[in-house]
Amino acid sequence: MKMDKSVAVLLCTYNGSKYIRKQLNSIISQTHQNWVIFASDDGSTDSTVEILQEYQRNYGEDKIVLLHGPGHGFAWNFISALELCGEKFDYYAFSDQDDEWMENKLSLALTQLENVQHQPAVYCGRTLLTDEKGATIGMSPLFDKTPSFRNALVQSIAGGNTMVLNKIARDIVIETPKWHEIISHDWWIYILITGCGGVVFYDPTPTIRYRQHQENIIGSNLTMFARIERIKKLMSGHFRRWNDKNLELLKPFESKLTLENVKILSSFDNKRNANIFSRISMIFEARLYRQTFCGNIALIVAIFFNKI
Template sequence: MILSKGSEIVPISIAMCTYNGAKYIDEQLETILAQDYPLHEIIVVDDRSSDHTFKILEDWQGKYPSLFKLYLNEENLGFDKNFEKAISLCSGDLIAIADQDDVWMKDKLSSLVELFADQHVTLAHGASITLKNGNLHHFSGQLKRYKLFEGSDSRKLFLLNQLSGHNIMFRKSILQQAIPIPDFMPYDWWLALNATTLGEIKAVKRYLVHHRKHGDNAFFSKKRIKNPLTLLSRLLLFKQIQNLSSESRLFLDEFIAHAQQHEQAPTSKIDWHFFKFLINHSKIIFGHKKRLFPAFTFLTNSIKFAK
């Protein structure tokens, strides 16, 4: 039972995936261990690193044998499937995602866990700011560019993923519905959508993570395999999610119909039927973006996706 602030300690599992992360992993683990909220366990799944990442992890486990639980994959699973495995191994009531190369603020966990005093909250997230070459890029900070997603309106997540895994904490109970994660589906997107159907999402509107950007990062790497899922194939996967509200399901059916027609339309021209759908629902689809002239943003994004 998750109670109000100041009551019992809620068990929080940290789910971390590693792959050739030797350069930065010590610093990240130091910031996790320095949290001002007690840790239940740190689950780390290594995806067949070719550097000495796993040896570093074994050294940390030697220092904290009751805290660290290490797993080495028999074969490389890839970014999203490896995180699916890691969160499946967690035993805490709440699960927080950790990238291998970020820097956490000391109060990240304590700030997020407070939101779960509300029993309707299924997932909470904070904001991150880019750390590149050791320097913070404040213009890149999420709070400057986006309104952090809150609520339970699944429709807002059908076109664009608005939550980043390294910022989220969620109830383990949502995994009963969210696992397995479809192939090639970003795990954080899938978890967020499922969370909206089981309760609501809340946000801490502060920077809780310095998110490191570099060439070896699994997300930013130029060697990253392009996701083969098209808009239509993603929407069809979303249709499989249980407990979607009737409003969201009707919206999704209409979205799918337009996406099917759009895939058959000439790529050199604007699909005006799809454009009309996007512009009519632009506040839902693009409303998370902060712009001085929202109407212009709605227009340009509707054109972009209708091409």
């Protein structure tokens, strides 16, 4: 029964005192109650740690565990917490400090993940977007194409704040070479788990309220302006550098990739830097794709102009 399954909730914090009580309360109010919060603070100078200590006193050290973040940025704070929380849990859920979970978030994630027993698996999905006061302002884009390695190499489809991993996936992710630069932990996990033959469940129904505010490290691409900015980054060379970093991180995992994904990776890695004819042939060999029509047009243009 999924109600018996244990969940490590990895709450990474940095100067999050403004909203962290709401997030803690939303985790505590989950319909699935077999959880332990591992709060990894990365050097807060506000009252974040004092709030965490208050909740630890109220709910007990067996339900809220405090960790010291590694001081290598938000992505490594999550992966460090994923390792430090230990291997005794069935599932591992990432949590940002300023969101709010809907009460059935963990239950819905576990219902999906329980269908996979012997493969790495990740649950993720859409988010309900709110303003600083918690009022709904929209939803993140809906993606309906099947999650896969072909997609993951060129696009991240869901925020880390929505992700829940099974233990097999967790054990793979914590092998990420320390302390290499990670562009985004959610994108990296999507690439790594699909590359290793894992299953990614993308939930079209939001299970978290994703707060949009000035302190957000990474915001939603809800507005047309934000989407245009992302396409500009793709064409300016940012995307090419991001791919360089992702491919560098993948090298130690090549023996874990499926045979099909090794071929896809080889075509992508070797031909993305080659002449125009090789780059065009890569489109047909690797069959990379993004989730939207406009995104695929931008991808083809980027390949043509050697921006990938």
